[in-house]
Amino acid sequence: MSLLHLKNILCIRPDNMGDLIMTAPAMRALKESFDAKITVLTSSMAKGIVKHIPEIDDALIFDMPWVKTPDTPDAESINQIVSVIKERSFDAAVIFTVYSQSPLPTAMLAYLAGIPKVLAYCRENPYHLLTDWVPDKEPYTLIEHQVRRDLDLVATIGAFTDNENLYLMVQEELWQLITKKLIETGVDINKPWLILHAGVSERKREYPIRKWADAAQKLISEKGYQILLTGSLDEKPLTDALENIIGEGSFSVAGLFNLDEFVCLVKHAPIMLSVNTGTVHIAAAVGTPVVVLYAQTNPQHTPWNVANKVLQFPVPAHLHSRNEVIVHVNNSLYNKSIDLPSADDILTAMDELLNRPGSPAQPFHEIPNENQAIAAS
Template identity: 60%
Template sequence: MNWSGCKNILCIRPDNMGDLLMSGPAIRALKHTFNARITVLTSSMAAVITPFMPEIDEVLIFDVPWVKSSVEAGPNNFAQTVELLKARQFDAAVIFTVFSQNPLPSAMLAYLAGIPKVLAYCRENPYQLINCWVPEKEPYQFIKHQVQRDLDLVASVGAHTTDSQLQLKIDQTLWESITQMLNQELDTDTNKPWMILHPGVSEKKREYPPLQWALTGKELVKKGYQLLITGSASERRLTDELASAIGHGAVAAGGKFSLQEFICLIAHSPLLLSVNTGTIHIAAATQTPVVVLYAQTNPQHTPWQVPHIVLPFSIPDNLKSNNQVIVHLDNTVYNKSDPMPLPEEILNAVEALMGN
């Protein structure tokens, strides 16, 4: 099917911020190959990053009921979204998914909106719902990084890019005021070794225990590193308690930065130490080295094209998914128990990336 005339393209990526960031290069390929206007339909959680993604022209927000969300979407929201999409008269739609997700509910949105071309991976034959169908082979035959998976999807309709890195707009004019805040309010001297420690998680199963974070932080401070402990406003208690447990050399910065400031902060940080959450993909987009404590949930979501060290650990059985594709991963890829990384392992990884 020829996509050369597709100038008004809808990209559906209805999950989290990190997922949308990883779709950025594929969206860029669509935009540049077809000289198209790109509209993204995404969740309220992911929409916050879209002003900083240069590939995106417009954003529509719909917290779909088939993706985990704190927002409840009723039937009226579905019908209203269909009418909104119909009015936009899109030439084509691309549905980006993780291999454990079913694209058909999103495809139904596009079908009811009358979008003539719909591209997606799908495990079963979607017939009229997805008329540009790429049979889903992950994870049973192979596993690709999510960025590569999305690039390969759009390549099937002729969309390519020579730049496959994640990208974010960085307002460098903010760095002066951020530096002042670090030096004066947060007792962090950017002329001496420092790093961001980002402990917050969106899911309990990705959590690295606060006690272990505190022990790790103390080891890092002993080595002369200053720790800026970041998080959202809702994570302020976590950052405060962790800074207090570590003591001198660690500073709590929960809720201190807007997202725009946080992107600039990460861009200037010598290193990010974090769990596997959206923050590691911001670091990849700013080319900031990453040490990631990686809960074994999605093997394809490691930092992309940036210096990094992954320290994997198994998640408790009671927190594992009942999604049968994920169960397959647990029985094959993750069939060996990996303990939580020890503080000395984390310290060694940090020093390896910091060049010490």
């Protein structure tokens, strides 16, 4: 790809909110290296986080039928988004994927829109659909963190950044409103509290509700924490059920905060306890330490450049993916039986993070992450 005239770049990341957050350092590299305007083409699931990512200048929202999204667009809507892309006269497009995805359906959008330069990883020969093809070695030769994978992709065209951290802009003026809501819910904001985020978008990443409750009860009785059970409005039945089981000291606040408020809430939390979902990447992007109950799905998505502890647990066999690339990862990386992390395991991990040197004032960008590179077994 010629480095000349790359001033108007389309970055395509058509997945979830967490995926877009992890792509931000690569977009930063493009923006800094080429002094380019960055437009993202992303999904309705990621729409809300766009304004918090400073590298993004503009956004197109479209749910692609080859990505798992709430609704399936019809053929005419695909023609419409191609027309919209064509009108923008992009100099280049960069397609970001996980190793189990093919970039080719997305590349066809760029091809039909007449974008002259298109960069992506691809396992098979893309011929005319990609002008800049980077053969995808993952996951058969190695597995890298998603952030590193994306940075390595743009590095092939000479795009680099000295700042590889995740970062979200936080609206600090919302904190007063957030504390008001917490007080009205019964939270004593003058006493210790933390976030427990149990909701997931896929059943295979669910951690058992009874074990969540066991951990929360120990955090309340042994550590004196108040537990904020966060989630979307759709997850309120889950957080209500957890509150009923946990009892005093827990607060179901699912649906209480919009995304802007939630980002600010996470920034002010001393620590987060969650499953592997987008909230983990929000925490990493605002510098909040995080303990992750990590379902053995994609090993690329552990917290990036933030203090963290990852406690893995197995996915039930009947929920395993049929994607052959993921089957290979399961057979090679996740082929040993492991137990579900216990409440004591969770408390130990949280103690280690909260008692680490410099906690809690140590800047998150100075804390190394042990999970940035993952070698496939």
